[in-house]
Each structure stands twice: as C-alpha cells, then as structure tokens.
Amino acid sequence: MIEFQLDNSSGVATYLQLAQQVRHALRLGLLRPGDQLPTAREVVAKLAINPNTVLKAYRELEREGLVGARPGQGTFVQRTLAGGDPATQVRLRRDLDRWLATARKAGLDAEAVEALYRAAMRDTFLGSEDVA
Amino acid sequence: MTSVVDAVGLGRRYGRTWALRDCTLDLPAGKVIGLVGPNGAGKTTLLHLLVGLLRPTTGTVTVLGHSPGHPQTRSRLGFIAQDKPLYRGFTVAETLRMGGWLNLGFDHEAATLRMTGLDIPLDRRVGKLSGGQYAQVALALALGKRPDLLVLDEPVSNLDPLARRDFLRTVMEDVAESGRTVLFSSHLIADLERTCDHLVLLSASRVQLSGDVDDLRANHVMLSGPSSHVDAIAAAHTVVQADYGERQASLLVRASGPIHDPTFTVRPASLEELVLAYMSSPRAGATPHLRLAVAS
Numbered sequence: 001m002i003e004f005q006l007d008n009s010s011g012v013a014t015y016l017q018l019a020q021q022v023r024h025a026l027r028l029g030l031l032r033p034g035d036q037l038p039t040a041r042e043v044v045a046k047l048a049i050n051p052n053t054v055l056k057a058y059r060e061l062e063r064e065g066l067v068g069a070r071p072g073q074g075t076f077v078q079r080t081l082a083g084g085d086p087a088t089q090v091r092l093r094r095d096l097d098r099w100l101a102t103a104r105k106a107g108l109d110a111e112a113v114e115a116l117y118r119a120a121m122r123d124t125f126l127g128s129e130d131v132a
Numbered sequence: 133m134t135s136v137v138d139a140v141g142l143g144r145r146y147g148r149t150w151a152l153r154d155c156t157l158d159l160p161a162g163k164v165i166g167l168v169g170p171n172g173a174g175k176t177t178l179l180h181l182l183v184g185l186l187r188p189t190t191g192t193v194t195v196l197g198h199s200p201g202h203p204q205t206r207s208r209l210g211f212i213a214q215d216k217p218l219y220r221g222f223t224v225a226e227t228l229r230m231g232g233w234l235n236l237g238f239d240h241e242a243a244t245l246r247m248t249g250l251d252i253p254l255d256r257r258v259g260k261l262s263g264g265q266y267a268q269v270a271l272a273l274a275l276g277k278r279p280d281l282l283v284l285d286e287p288v289s290n291l292d293p294l295a296r297r298d299f300l301r302t303v304m305e306d307v308a309e310s311g312r313t314v315l316f317s318s319h320l321i322a323d324l325e326r327t328c329d330h331l332v333l334l335s336a337s338r339v340q341l342s343g344d345v346d347d348l349r350a351n352h353v354m355l356s357g358p359s360s361h362v363d364a365i366a367a368a369h370t371v372v373q374a375d376y377g378e379r380q381a382s383l384l385v386r387a388s389g390p391i392h393d394p395t396f397t398v399r400p401a402s403l404e405e406l407v408l409a410y411m412s413s414p415r416a417g418a419t420p421h422l423r424l425a426v427a428s
Contacts, residue, residue, distance in 0.1 A: 008322055011402040013346050041308045048301035049326045050164050051308035056346075119394060 001038055002031055006047060014049055018057035026066060026081035037067060037075040134161045136281050136313045137182060141191035144177050151177040153337045155191065159315065159330065161280075164307060166324040166345075167317040169334035170411055175317045176214065178334065179285050182315070183211045196281055207236065210279030214286045216270040220259030224269055227258055228276065235277045243276035246302070264295025268302065275306055284316035288323065296320075300327055321404045331403075333410050340410045345403070352406050355383040357396030365393065373409035384409040 002025050004018055012020075025031040038046075040054040058075050061067045068078045103113050135158050142155040152174035159165055169175050180186040181193060184200030198205045218227060224247055232238040247254060252265050261269065267287065274282060282303075288296040304327060307314060318324055324331065331348060333341040341348070352372070355365065359381040362374065370386040384401055385391070391398050401409075 006326070008325065011400055013349050014326065015346065041305065044304045044308045045301065047326070048297050048304055050304055050329060052163070052329050115397070118397075122398065 001036065004038070004043055004047060006049070015053045015056040015060065018043075018054060019060045022057070022061055022066070023081055026077070029080070031077050033077050033079055035077045036073075037077070039074055135159060136161045137193065137195050137315070139182075139191065139193040142178075142181060142188050142193050143190035144174075144181060144186060145189040150337050152181070152334075155339050157332065157339060157342055159313075159332070159342075161313050162311055163313060163329040164304075164327055165313070165315045165330040165332060166328035167315065167332045167334065168319070168321070168324060168407055168411075169317075173334040174337045175334055176285055179211075179283055179315070179317060183209060183283055208280040210274035210277050210282045212270050212274050212284045212287055214289070216267060216287075218258050218266070218270055218273070220257065222258050223255050224252055224258060224261075225254040227269055227273060228254075231273045231276050237278060238276045239278055240276065243272045246272045246275070250298075250302075262295070263291055264298060267291060267295065267299050271299065271302060278310075280313060282312055282314045282316075284314070286317050286319070288318065288320065296323065303327070321407055324407075325403045331407075333407060335411050348406060349400065349403060351386050352401040353385055353387050353391065354399050354401045354405060355385055355391065355396045356380060357393065361393055361395060365391070365396070372406075373413050 002022060004021055006014060006017060010017065022031065022037065037058065040051040043049065043054045044051050058067060058069070062069060066077065066079060066081060067075050069075050100113065108116070137157060137159040139155050139157040142152065143150060144152045155178060167175050167178070177186065181188055182195050182200060184206065193200060196205045196208050222230065228240060228243045228247070231243065232240045244254070247269070250265070250268055252261070252268060258266065258269060288299050291299060300323060303314060306312060328345055331341065331343065331345050332339060357380070359376055359379055362371070362381050362383065365371065365383065365385065369388050369391070371383050372386055373384045375382045384405060
C-alpha cells in the first residue's frame with residue numbers, strides 16, 4: 001500500500017500532493033490495478049490531516065479514471081499510468097535535444113532555457129493541476 | 133451548501149474600542165474552518181459571540197439555525213475556551229461523569245475509550261496531567277457531547293509539537309468518523325494548512341478574507357517583475373501586497389485570470405505568504421482592485 005508523505009515547504013496544496021504521489025507510484029509501477037488505496041481514516045491517523053483533503057485527492061484521481069471507489073470496500077486502482085509509449089518517448093526526447101541545441105547556439109544559458117520552459121509550460125497546461 | 137454560521141454586520145464594542153466590526157460571514161457545514169489573525173484582531177470576541185458568551189453590539193448572527201443562546205443551538209455546540217477550564221481536583225473519570233450529568237446524550241463510553249486509547253489514567257487528577265493529556269480530556273468532554281459544531285479557541289497554542297500533533301489528529305480522526313463541523317483559531321499556519329478546508333482571516337477587527345483554502349491558493353500568486361509594470365497588473369488584478377525595489381517589484385496578487393505579462397515571473401503563493409500578506413495589509417480584502425501608486 002502507498003505511504004503518503006507531505007512536503008510542507010513545497011507550497012503545493014495537500015490534496016494535490018496526495019494525488020501526485022499516487023500518479024507517481026502508478027508511473028513507477030509501485031501501484032497496480034486492483035491495489036487498494038489507504039482509507040481516509042488511515043491517512044488521517046498517519047498524517048493528522050483533514051479527511052476531506054484525502055477524499056478530494058481521491059475524487060480527483062477518480063475523475064481521471066485512475067482509481068474507482070467500491071462502496072463499503074474502499075478505493076482501488078483501476079489502471080496504470082505511462083508517460084506515453086516508449087517509441088513516442090524516444091521521439092519526444094530527440095525533438096527536445098534538438099531544440100535545446102538550437103537554444104544553446106542562440107546564446108541561452110540553462111537559466112534562460114528554464115525560464116522559457118516554465119513560461120511555455122504555464123501557457124500550455126494552464127488550469128491543469130500539475131503546473132500552477 | 134448549508135451554513136453553520138450566518139453573521140451579518142456583526143460587531144462588538146468594549147467602551148469606545150471596537151473588538152470586532154462589520155463581520156459578515158457565512159461558514160459552510162461539514163468543513164474544518166480555521167480562524168487566523170494577529171493578537172487582538174478579534175478572534176476570541178468572534179468565537180464568544182458565536183457560542184453565546186457575548187452579545188453583539190451590532191448585527192445579527194445565527195448558529196446552527198438559531199440565535200447563539202437558543203437551547204437548540206447550545207445542545208448541538210461544543211466549545212473549548214482558550215484556557216480550557218476543567219476542575220483540577222476531579223479525576224479524569226469524575227470529569228467525564230460530570231460531562232454525562234450536564235449534557236443530554238453524552239457518549240460516556242466513547243469518551244472513556246478515547247482516554248484509555250491515549251493511555252490517560254482514569255483515576256489521575258486532572259491537575260496532575262501533562263499539558264497534552266489535559267487538552268485531550270477537555271477535547272473528550274467536548275466531543276462526548278456529540279456536537280454538530282465544535283468550536284476551539286487556540287486549542288494547541290500552549291502544547292509542545294508532539295502533543296499538538298496528537299490533539300489535531302484526534303480532532304481529524306473524529307471528523308473522518310462523524311463529519312462534524314469544526315471551527316478553530318490558531319496562529320500556526322502549518323497546522324491550518326494541514327487541517328483546514330476553509331479559512332477566515334481577521335485583522336484590525338475586520339474579516340479580511342473568508343473562503344475555501346484550495347480556492348484561495350489557486351487564486352493567489354506571487355509575482356516579481358519590473359516596478360514600472362505594476363500599474364498595469366493592478367488594473368487587471370487585485371494587488372494584496374507589494375514590495376518595491378528600485379526597478380523590481382514583488383507582489384502578492386489575487387489574480388482575476390491568467391497573468392499575461394511575460395516580464396513577470398509567476399509562482400503559486402504559499403498559505404503562509406497569503407496569510408501574512410493579508411495580515412500586514414488590512415483593507416486589501418475589503419477593497420477589490422486596490423490601486424497602488426508606483427514608488428519612483
């Protein structure tokens with residue numbers, strides 16, 4: 001079963017941290033379909049957080065189709081999460097390497113690239129929960 | 133959504149000093165509500181008005197659908213005052229028995245189980261308990277009443293970090309089981325961040341902010357960028373707090389939409405930054421689209 005942790009200094013809302021940790025575990029294969037998530041009560045006993053926060057995180061994951069609630073039993077993982085198929089990943093990485101080489105040739109250093117990347121991320125994923 | 137507290141224009145004056153003014157609040161049921169603000173901001177006054185220990189000078193308030201002193205409200209409300217008054221000469225068992233005599237429907241068994249679960253000896257005199265255990269007895273007494281609304285005035289301010297965590301855990305576990313509404317005041321923003329759905333910020337005797345914690349966090353951002361662009365930002369968004377350097381300004385902004393100015397770096401505001409900004413600039417909450425002059 002997944003063990004949640006909280007990073008109080010991250011500035012990320014607690015329910016988003018919980019949802020991110022489940023997604024992360026799914027990507028790494030640490031959680032598989034059929035696995036049960038801890039009950040709100042269990043998470044509260046460990047982290048002393050608001051149970052509504054846990055339920056909110058689970059609702060978010062449910063909305064994404066990653067987990068499902070079985071009445072009277074708990075919340076269970078429904079599907080895994082991959083970062084795209086391997087061939088797509090390789091292609092995207094190659095495109096990124098090429099773009100980075102161009103940026104470097106244009107005189108951008110690591111910080112300038114990062115600032116640009118953050119701005120682009122913000123514009124692309126605005127409103128999505130991974131990027132504020 | 134149903135409300136547990138509905139206050140309109142609530143105010144309380146002591147002599148010539150207003151401890152609380154123009155307080156209009158609508159607090160949702162089934163939530164954990166944090167009340168935060170500097171010392172002397174009116175937190176205790178507000179809580180005492182809600183539980184019926186004080187009468188308002190102005191305005192009206194209903195709690196659980198009735199006026200605070202109403203028997204219907206009183207029987208459904210649990211309150212722990214800041215000094216957690218208990219009879220120090222009573223044993224823990226006697227204290228709980230007293231709770232049973234004074235409150236109809238007191239769950240004596242659950243209160244006793246709570247004590248044994250925390251290894252608090254039932255035959256120990258309350259005055260001999262540690263600070264953390266003493267607070268737990270006060271909490272067991274309030275929860276034994278099975279109130280629909282639990283009001284706690286600075287419940288953890290004098291506890292060590294471990295006892296504080298244990299106390300909040302007990303409250304949160306109870307919420308998980310009962311769905312009770314909890315309203316508590318605290319200075320500890322990290323605690324509020326872990327435990328609250330809804331935040332009320334009092335400063336300078338007024339409500340500066342009241343809202344869902346996740347909404348508040350989603351709406352507020354920290355910006356840094358050129359001072360000369362601040363006016364344009366202030367025209368479109370609410371600048372809560374601004375720190376000016378010669379060229380660079382750092383802002384906490386309640387955003388009305390995406391920030392398009394590419395010269396500003398944007399990051400989410402932490403709850404602590406948010407609370408401190410509203411505390412140090414009272415009126416920002418009350419005045420939408422506050423205009424700011426750029427220091428030159």
